[in-house]
Amino acid sequence: MAAEDLYYGMLLFFSTGILSVFLTKNNAKRTNYIAHSIALMGCVMAVLCAIFVFFLGELKIALPVLLPLGQMGIRVDGLSAFFLLLIGVVGAATSIYAYGYSREYYECRLPLMAGLYNAFLLSMVLVVTVSHIAAFIIAWEAMSLVSFFLVNHEYEKKANTRAAYIYILMTHIGTVFIIIAFLLLAVAAGSMNFNQLKGTLVNDFMRNIIFLCAVIGFGTKAGMVPLHIWLPRAHPAAPSHISALMSGVMLKTAIYGLCRFFLDFLGTGPIWWGVVILVIAIITAVFGVLYAFIEHDIKRLLAYSSVENIGIILLGIGAGMVFLSCQQRTLAGVAFSAALYHVFNHALFKSLFFMGAGAVLQSAHTKNMEQLGGLIKKMPYTAVFCLIAAAAIAALPPLNGFVSEWLTFQALLFLPQALSGIVGKIGSALLIALLGLTGALAASCFIEAFGITFLAKPRSKKAEEAVEAVTSMLIAMGMVAGLCIFLGIWPQVMLTILQKTFLGFLGIDLNGLTSQEWHLLSFAQGQAGGRISIVGVVILLLCGALVAYLLYKSHGRETNTAGETWTCGIVPNPHMEYTATGFSKSIRTVFKNIVHTYSETLVTTNENKYYGRDLFYHVRIQYFFVSVVYRPMNEAIIKTATFMKSIQTGSVQLYVGYIMFITVIVLIWSTRW
Amino acid sequence: MRRREGAMNILIIILLFTSLLLTRVSRLKTAVSIILVQSFMVALACGIEGMEAGEVHMYIAAILTAVIKVGLIPYALLNITEKWQQEREGHPILNVNFSSIAACITIVLAYSLIDQALPGAAGSRDALATAVAMTLIGLLLIMTRRQAIMQIVGLITMENGIYLVGLSATKGLPLIIEMGIFFDVLVAVVVLVILTHRLKLSGMSTDISRLKKLKG
């Protein structure tokens, strides 16, 4: 069985990668090449394994490892294969990227990072393919711990340790809920094997509890609001290719968990499940993109944008669940394919932009956008790839972001069929409008991110001295950018893969979407349906550009004289350029009730008051969820703990007295006095 | 047989007596001597049971108990107490009379528990009750005494009690378990002795209640 061999090969490669680090510890350069090449091979194996599973059918392996309560097994069905493909593609790109990027870390414990990188990939692969509860939890914990160490890699900076601490705390809170959900199902089914867990075995009340626990547990890892506070701290703290992996792939393992629960274990539930997820999703999307817009640190901006995109993915999943509850198979197919398509797209374009941000960080040594600028002339290729990523995030045709956004809109459009009445109509209309709002905000956000970083003149010395990124980084970015364009122009490839993903799930029917002519993307529902043709639009765009070019050339050659930018007659200097804070000012003013910003204008006068003053404009943000949800909770916990502190007086005798007291009580109680 | 039962009865009475006595002493050397006697009695009890059952491992356990708990540990404790000038337990939390009363209440409690839990065990009722009582009296000692040496004494009393429970409830615990319990306590005692020594070396008093000042 080819798929089985490939799977074992992949596990072997990743394990070898971890071990090879011990052998080459002393020579950092060799570690870099060897460890990352092995990781690359492992990722290629993952991609091949996934493709084989798609075409040859499900893969089931029973490993001889005997865990308590059952035998551990590996089951790679369509859903797991999809996420395996995702891990493989993004992992391969980041491995190639890591060749060039790791040069920065030669003195900074590179062998540790390379070993942990392989371990990270291994744990993620295990998470999406095991089919036993205990094995899943072990793999999940391993993934969290390894990523904690990676986030904490540069522990010299205090911000990084704090970020890692909050991350590990939040992820463990999530894991507790996941374990509760799994155990409730296992108790009812009497077995810990995924094949035997079915939601029909529990009564309705329990199913709701399991649903809520799964949502909270996986939502913490995915970055759902209000459990997202770790995301914008942890992703900037990690090295850039790790951030790309975390943002692109690790968040998606949580989506995998959610899909498993909703499609496989719990089955069809009441409608309010889908509605709850829809509400959470739209709040996540709007908040995520608003906070992204007001940041001026590139990586924090990208982290908040990941929160927004998780919101869009959850919109698709929520709509899909609503349709599942109403037995609408085609529409459920559209909704879930929108969600999973966006999963793949987001992995691609977010990791691309993180890689670009890493390249910028490596050459300009700063993440602060207010100090960058003019990089398009110094790093032309990086700029092109980042532009493709920015355009894809803004959901512009003909890139892949548009296709998944269109599919999500279609899913929301048909919601009134499932949620009847005025409330359903108004709710769906609001969802569509808010999704449009997030789309436009995302476009503005990435115009700001790309424009302020790459365009105009450099705003500081660091930006002036930037150089182009290393070739391996450019190759990796180019690969992913090419995939973005390919998936945008030809969505049928992805839709075929998605059809194979959902083959095993009866409530979803993707036949309507895939069996069309090669250049159309359409589905039929009732008398109508939806239909777009990306290829047609590309041809139209090219024709339009051709017409423009003809017009341009219609009057012969043009002479282009150079004249300085108009700044009312004075020589322009970089201080006159627009800043990121300035660009977002108008939006901040409109949304100021949600985004509480405090601006400080500092005036420092020179000694000679005739020469004018120095003005500094500084904006601080009070994070809504931190101040409303988390801080009060922290204070309550600390108060309770202080109250309980009086039990511990520090006297050994008192402690022994406690022991004796309890021993006597237990003795009396156990003999049923 | 009857002679053995009689011997066991005498041993149990002596053990109970020693535990009660421990609550009344205040000189450290006396306490260590009493614990020596107590351990010797326990080793004897194990030997007698071994003769009755005819198992080799009980002899091994008895000899080990004798060597370590009668020989090594009291030797080390006496060594330490000799080095120090202070030989008295200062002022325990419960004074001697109240400690004795507490010990008596414990013995009554132990008897009632055994009657409640195991009503049919006629033969070893005394042994079991004494064992439970010794354990609880050991805990009481740890709780109410301030000197580190006294706490080690209490710990050894507890261990003797547990050992006795094992001995009288079954006809000899498997060697592994006995070894396990044994080494557990051995390590605890060793650590305590070393730490007490260090405490004394660094000039601090070994008054446990002073440790409360270390609380943050």
Add this chain to the structure above:
Amino acid sequence: MDLFLSMMQALGLLIIAPLVAGIIKKIKARLQNRRGSSVFQVYFDLVKLLAKDSVTSPTVSWIFSVAPYIYFAGALAASSLVPIFYFSGKGFGDIFMLIYLLALGRFFLVLASLDAGSAFGGMGGAREMFIAVMVEPALLLSMCTIVFKAQTSSLGFMVSNVMNSPFSLAYIFAAIAFFIVLIAETGRIPVDNPDTHLELTMIHEGMILEYSGRKLALILWATAVKQIVMILLFVVLFLPWNIVGAASLIWLFIKVLLVAMIIAIAETSTNKMRLFKVPNFLAVSCLLSLLALVAQ
């Protein structure tokens, strides 16, 4: 075949767009008691600009050169999707595709405005994105009435559905809501002033301040095409009478003239709003759309 006809439609709209822009200017002038320039003035402006050379700042990069092409191509592609004749669902026009094609052009134009490195460009670009952020939800909401009724977002099906349904209060509300969005999207008073060239009071003109010569001609033409696309959407979706048949072209032209007149009257009778009152204006549009949904 579909593709070829769409391209022909696009070229046709390309040629007509400056005429409509000129007509609006002429009506405005007449309402302000001036004689005004000829209706073909925009053509003359375009021809003049196409013959000129350009002055480019050395700060800019290739994005500045490429942006006018993309803006033009986006506007043309969007114009080919509007269902003037194809409303049987055979075409592949989709409302989301149209909106996002216009967004594509806007994306690159705002990037180009940041490229020159001046405060005017940055300000113009920031304000343009601010208005775009407000306009998108309003636009989508005003479409929602028709979209939910037709159960599709394909423009052809939407038009045929609108044709067959009776005239109702919901449609009037949606029409007014869409009209407000049209004003915002095409940058007319009261949202933005298309006639001034003073950098601080304009949004669209501030963005393209650095352009000159042929590229400026392309951008102006594309703006005119965008305007006629929005007007045609309004006409096709909210004034759905007499679409079939040979006389449909004449009716179409009459309807476009009618809308142009309404725009001109609206422009002359109000003044430009403060920037931070624009969200309130668009909120009115959103509320009207929600009312339309409830009334349906």
